[in-house]
Amino acid sequence: MDAIEPGHIAVIFVSRRTGADAEGYAEAAAAMDEAVRAAPGYLGHDSVGSDDGGITISYWRDMESVAAWREEITHAATRERGRAHWYDWYRLVVATVDRTREWTQDKG
Amino acid sequence: MDAIEPGHIAVIFVSRRTGADAEGYAEAAAAMDEAVRAAPGYLGHDSVGSDDGGITISYWRDMESVAAWREEITHAATRERGRAHWYDWYRLVVATVDRTREWTQDKG
Numbered sequence: 348m349d350a351i352e353p354g355h356i357a358v359i360f361v362s363r364r365t366g367a368d369a370e371g372y373a374e375a376a377a378a379m380d381e382a383v384r385a386a387p388g389y390l391g392h393d394s395v396g397s398d399d400g401g402i403t404i405s406y407w408r409d410m411e412s413v414a415a416w417r418e419e420i421t422h423a424a425t426r427e428r429g430r431a432h433w434y435d436w437y438r439l440v441v442a443t444v445d446r447t448r449e450w451t452q453d454k455g
Numbered sequence: 456m457d458a459i460e461p462g463h464i465a466v467i468f469v470s471r472r473t474g475a476d477a478e479g480y481a482e483a484a485a486a487m488d489e490a491v492r493a494a495p496g497y498l499g500h501d502s503v504g505s506d507d508g509g510i511t512i513s514y515w516r517d518m519e520s521v522a523a524w525r526e527e528i529t530h531a532a533t534r535e536r537g538r539a540h541w542y543d544w545y546r547l548v549v550a551t552v553d554r555t556r557e558w559t560q561d562k563g
Contacts, residue, residue: 351546351548356553357465357467357548359465359467359501359512361501361503361512365560393467393469393510393546394510395469395503395504395505395508395509395510396503397503397505400503401503402501402502402503402510402512404467404469404510404512404548410553430558430560434558434560435559435560436557436558436559436560437557437558438459438501438555438556438557438558439555439556439557439558440459440465440512440552440554440555441552441553441554441555442465442550442551442552442553443550443551443553444548444549444550445464445518445549445550445551446548446549447546447547447548447549448546448547449544449545449546449547450538450542450544450545450546450547451543451544452473452538452542452543452544
């Protein structure tokens with residue numbers, strides 16, 4: 348993960364999954380993961396998930412990078428499949444970073 | 456959850472838990488949950504977690520509400536216990552909402 352700084356963009360994706368057959372969810376998630384790593388301005392992500400749903404926050408250099416990723420072809424196609432097959436509900440929040448703190452336990 | 460609008464604040468908390476004895480984690484989480492619901496400007500939260508860690512995003516009316524919650528006594532005390540007992544690592548990101556979208560599967 349690249350350092351997250353004020354002015355960077357956080358894209359918060361909160362989802363609830365359908366109980367239905369995942370229909371290629373794992374493969375699509377892996378393909379998305381590969382595609383996003385190549386996306387200009389992508390800094391990294393935090394993600395926690397389960398079969399019921401999850402939260403992924405991706406971090407971006409600027410709003411232009413977010414807009415370009417929105418149009419990227421793998422992402423656009425996967426988004427359609429997500430709405431058709433995988434998700435009951437989602438919330439998307441795009442926010443500009445004001446400040447950030449990272450803390451690590453001192454093992455000493 | 457109250458509606459999240461542009462200008463509201465998202466506080467992203469990403470954590471990794473210690474493997475150690477949880478030492479009252481569940482009780483403290485319940486007390487925090489009760490305290491935050493009474494906090495002025497609190498709009499709601501999204502949370503996904505496991506024994507290994509999790510992501511919680513709380514949403515706030517404005518930065519003043521976030522600052523007041525930071526000083527709230529249950530929160531401050533619990534934060535100290537978290538660093539002492541429960542967490543190996545965490546990241547805190549405070550960000551101002553630019554836009555939001557909520558989507559629900561049409562069951563019709």
